[in-house]
Amino acid sequence: MDTYIMFGKYSMEGMKGISAKRTDKAVEIIKQNGGEVKSTYALLGETDLVLIVGMPDMGSAMKTSAALAKLLGVSFTTAPAMTAEEFDRLMM
Numbered sequence: 284m285d286t287y288i289m290f291g292k293y294s295m296e297g298m299k300g301i302s303a304k305r306t307d308k309a310v311e312i313i314k315q316n317g318g319e320v321k322s323t324y325a326l327l328g329e330t331d332l333v334l335i336v337g338m339p340d341m342g343s344a345m346k347t348s349a350a351l352a353k354l355l356g357v358s359f360t361t362a363p364a365m366t367a368e369e370f371d372r373l374m375m
Contacts, residue, residue: 297356
């Protein structure tokens, strides 16, 4: 399973619906698309949320990002990621 980092920014409308119930729905969308949540963070500053997720492929990551944007009112920038150890092996 590939790792993706999802950086989210709330819209003003999205801010209105923040709740634990909505977070649970977001986790369910990730699972429905074959993914798993590794960790989630709320931030201060330009980025409001960071989700670290495992997804089976790029298509699943894109579909999940769009579905979460619709549900949450959050625009996501989603980037593939790998550990430094994996990166080092690729560079050898």
